Amino acid sequence: xxxxxxxxxxxxxxxxxxxxxxxxxxxxxxxxxxxxxxxxxxxxxxxxxxxxxxxxxxxxxxxxxxxxxxxxxxxxxxxxxxxxxxxxxxxxxxxxxxxxxxxxxxxxxxxxxxxxxxxxxxxxxxxxxxxxxxxxxxxxxxxxxxxxxxxxxxxxxxxxxxxxxxxxxxxxxxxxxxxxxxxxxxxxxxxxxxxxxxxxxxxxxxxxxxxxxxxxxxxxxxxxxxxxxxxxxxxxxxxxxxxxxxxxxxxxxx
Numbered sequence: 001x002x003x004x005x006x007x008x009x010x011x012x013x014x015x016x017x018x019x020x021x022x023x024x025x026x027x028x029x030x031x032x033x034x035x036x037x038x039x040x041x042x043x044x045x046x047x048x049x050x051x052x053x054x055x056x057x058x059x060x061x062x063x064x065x066x067x068x069x070x071x072x073x074x075x076x077x078x079x080x081x082x083x084x085x086x087x088x089x090x091x092x093x094x095x096x097x098x099x100x101x102x103x104x105x106x107x108x109x110x111x112x113x114x115x116x117x118x119x120x121x122x123x124x125x126x127x128x129x130x131x132x133x134x135x136x137x138x139x140x141x142x143x144x145x146x147x148x149x150x151x152x153x154x155x156x157x158x159x160x161x162x163x164x165x166x167x168x169x170x171x172x173x174x175x176x177x178x179x180x181x182x183x184x185x186x187x188x189x190x191x192x193x194x195x196x197x198x199x200x201x202x203x204x205x206x207x208x209x210x211x212x213x214x215x216x217x218x219x220x221x222x223x224x225x226x227x228x229x230x231x232x233x234x235x236x237x238x239x240x241x242x243x244x245x246x247x248x249x250x251x252x253x254x
Contacts, residue, residue: 006223012234019054021074021246028059030083034109039229040079047239053246065090074246075103078110080223085113095119098215103245106219107238111163118169123217125175125208126165130189130197132159134224137186139206142177146209147250149178151233161224162186162204164197170210179207179220179237209241216245 013057015216025044027037041057048055056073058064065086070076070093086094091114098104104238112128114120120126139158162181181204189197207220218241228234 012209017117019048020052022054022056022072023048023242023246024060024070024073024076025055025057025079026061026064026076026081026085027057027079028061028081028085030085031112032082032109034080034224036108036223036229037080039226040107040223042231043235043238044077044079047235047242049241053242053244057089057224061086061090066093070094070102071100073102075242077104077105077107077242078113079107080109080111081152083110084116086117091111091120093118095213098123098213098217100214102215103242104212104215104217105238105241105245106224108161108163108221111165111219111221119213121169123212124219125170125210125217126168126219129164129166130188131161131163132187132189132197134159135186137162138182140180140182142180146176146178147244148237151236152179155182156233158222159225160222160228162188162206163221164166164189164200165205165221170212174210174212175205176209176210177205177208179222180205207237207241209244216248218242218245 025041027041045055064070106124109128111124115127136157136159139156141152141154168175183199183204188199197213206222211220220237221242222228222234
């Protein structure tokens with residue numbers, strides 16, 4: 001449905017609705033480039049159509065990581081970014097965006113990004129250390145009381161590249177864990193590149209969220225395989241994180 005507006009003698013058709021929020025999807029890589037990025041962009045665009053939010057995708061950091069452009073978006077998705085993807089000025093602009101109440105969504109190798117930027121490491125919460133070969137394992141729900149968790153079984157067999165993480169970059173109580181993987185159900189990495197892997201033990205987190213530096217941050221390590229992006233449970237999980245980071249709704253601080 002459209003309304004007819006009259007301006008300067010012209011008849012202009014204007015929509016009576018507007019998207020509920022705007023999302024920037026950023027997938028620049030300075031290291032490994034995941035094949036699944038393409039499926040991720042497609043899935044996020046489809047989620048935008050389904051849930052009425054706009055999606056702007058780019059790998060051009062210079063174009064969007066400034067105060068004027070970032071102000072257009074309620075959430076920024078780092079979609080399997082890797083390495084150093086922002087320069088010093090762009091980093092400062094992103095810090096100001098989060099401090100102004102912006103939202104961050106990190107997907108998969110967003111935790112393998114910007115190791116030398118302490119503020120970003122704390123925003124993500126935990127950083128990638130090693131991973132084993134892709135394999136099936138039991139994914140466990142740690143907290144079902146968060147947007148997007150409704151479609152996960154309490155325990156489910158899932159195939160993924162199971163990231164092992166380093167220690168928490170922020171005070172542990174700030175990270176609220178949503179998903180974990182049962183390490184007894186798969187073979188953790190013993191060595192990856194030049195890093196040693198020993199597993200994470202009894203508790204191996206996969207997804208979490210936090211309120212950080214004035215804004216909101218959500219991270220999920222899922223999303224390595226292209227086919228994962230067609231999984232309705234994963235898509236709903238990701239949308240829950242986007243919705244919460246963009247709006248702050250559906251959750252009361254503990």
